[in-house]
Amino acid sequence: MAPYAATVFGHPSGSHRQARGARKALEDAREQVASLLGARPGEIVFTSGGTEADNLAVLGVLSRAARLDPVPPGTPHVPGTPAAHGAPEGRATVVVTSPLEHAGVLEPCRLAAARIRGVEHRTCRAGASGVIDMDDFEELVAETARTAVVALVSVMLANNESGAVQPLSAVVEATRSLAPGAVVHTDAVQASPWLDLAKAAKGADLVSISAHKLGGPKGAGALVVREGCLLDPMVVGGGQERERRAGTHNVAGAVGLAAALGAASAAREEESVRVGALRDRLADGLLSTVEAVREVADRKHVLPGHCQLAFEGVDREELVLLLDDAGICVSGGAACASGALEPSHVLSAMGVPRTAARGAIRFSLGHTTGAADVDRALEVVPRAVERLRA
Numbered sequence: 001m002a003p004y005a006a007t008v009f010g011h012p013s014g015s016h017r018q019a020r021g022a023r024k025a026l027e028d029a030r031e032q033v034a035s036l037l038g039a040r041p042g043e044i045v046f047t048s049g050g051t052e053a054d055n056l057a058v059l060g061v062l063s064r065a066a067r068l069d070p071v072p073p074g075t076p077h078v079p080g081t082p083a084a085h086g087a088p089e090g091r092a093t094v095v096v097t098s099p100l101e102h103a104g105v106l107e108p109c110r111l112a113a114a115r116i117r118g119v120e121h122r123t124c125r126a127g128a129s130g131v132i133d134m135d136d137f138e139e140l141v142a143e144t145a146r147t148a149v150v151a152l153v154s155v156m157l158a159n160n161e162s163g164a165v166q167p168l169s170a171v172v173e174a175t176r177s178l179a180p181g182a183v184v185h186t187d188a189v190q191a192s193p194w195l196d197l198a199k200a201a202k203g204a205d206l207v208s209i210s211a212h213k214l215g216g217p218k219g220a221g222a223l224v225v226r227e228g229c230l231l232d233p234m235v236v237g238g239g240q241e242r243e244r245r246a247g248t249h250n251v252a253g254a255v256g257l258a259a260a261l262g263a264a265s266a267a268r269e270e271e272s273v274r275v276g277a278l279r280d281r282l283a284d285g286l287l288s289t290v291e292a293v294r295e296v297a298d299r300k301h302v303l304p305g306h307c308q309l310a311f312e313g314v315d316r317e318e319l320v321l322l323l324d325d326a327g328i329c330v331s332g333g334a335a336c337a338s339g340a341l342e343p344s345h346v347l348s349a350m351g352v353p354r355t356a357a358r359g360a361i362r363f364s365l366g367h368t369t370g371a372a373d374v375d376r377a378l379e380v381v382p383r384a385v386e387r388l389r390a
């Protein structure tokens, strides 16, 4: 990244030598990202990260679907092609999501429902395992398609809190058969270090990724927009990224994203086994030494680097601070704006009782985690929990 933040400082849209150097770096990064994601270079739209990629997917598709002319009566749906028509008069334009989505997806869905005439947001149910309820999803899509136009389905590939991998291929298959005009988006931000997206996200029309989840720079990401998938740009101006996202490119960010994705892909198989074993030792160790603790999601669905545990009788923010004092960095989820601790929407959707959700923290393991880190956590965490309970 360093040369593109310093010496090769040209604007990639320019024509002189410096500009050409920057443009070559950008296009090389695009090719590398595309090949690692199983896409074509023209299908990669660089963004400022996962949130922007999610916003572009949701708002871009809904804005386009809602503004287009109504479908003339009798127009057949072409299976597998994304929505190209607006809803007929009197029918809602619907986005269906899981209740487990990141705020980067849920908030634009709420915004679209509030601001774009005719748009509605519906969510299916999730189970206690952390995975969406496919029967409920299918029923919801089928029922919606009878009375409205399903313009977009957005289901994440893996959840950022529980780490639970979602049945994306089944979601794609069900959507293609029940609502063939719908665009399918997946937020693959959390899954990208652990799953080969060229395979795991193959059926989706839109795929969001973010560099910092891969060890790359913060503030860089991409949305895969498969050829033929129509969306309105959300950032307009100079027409960059084939009119899908305007603004001068973050060349160093794109280079960093490509390098991080390349490094993560090369190490994926080995790292998944190594980190998965460390996670199992951490989870099993804590489950066997600490009383009244439960694993939030069913581990057979969970990514190798995730370990979310709920400690009864403990306030998660207090536990986060106590562990931080001991040099162990864990996440307790977000406190709401008023400062009052609300259970996360993900845990609520999974039906985790409030008393357990109150004490839920997430350990994240990755390429920098080693056996000594797990040993230290196994020593420190039980003492911290005991102290807070006392």
Ligand code: PLP
Residues within 6 Å of the ligand: 048, 049, 050, 051, 052, 054, 102, 104, 156, 158, 159, 160, 187, 189, 190, 210, 211, 212, 219, 220, 221
């Ligand atoms: N989606 C998921 C599942 C995430 O975990 C995150 C980041 O935490 C995002 C989207 C947002 O990505 P970014 O931080 O690059 O905006």
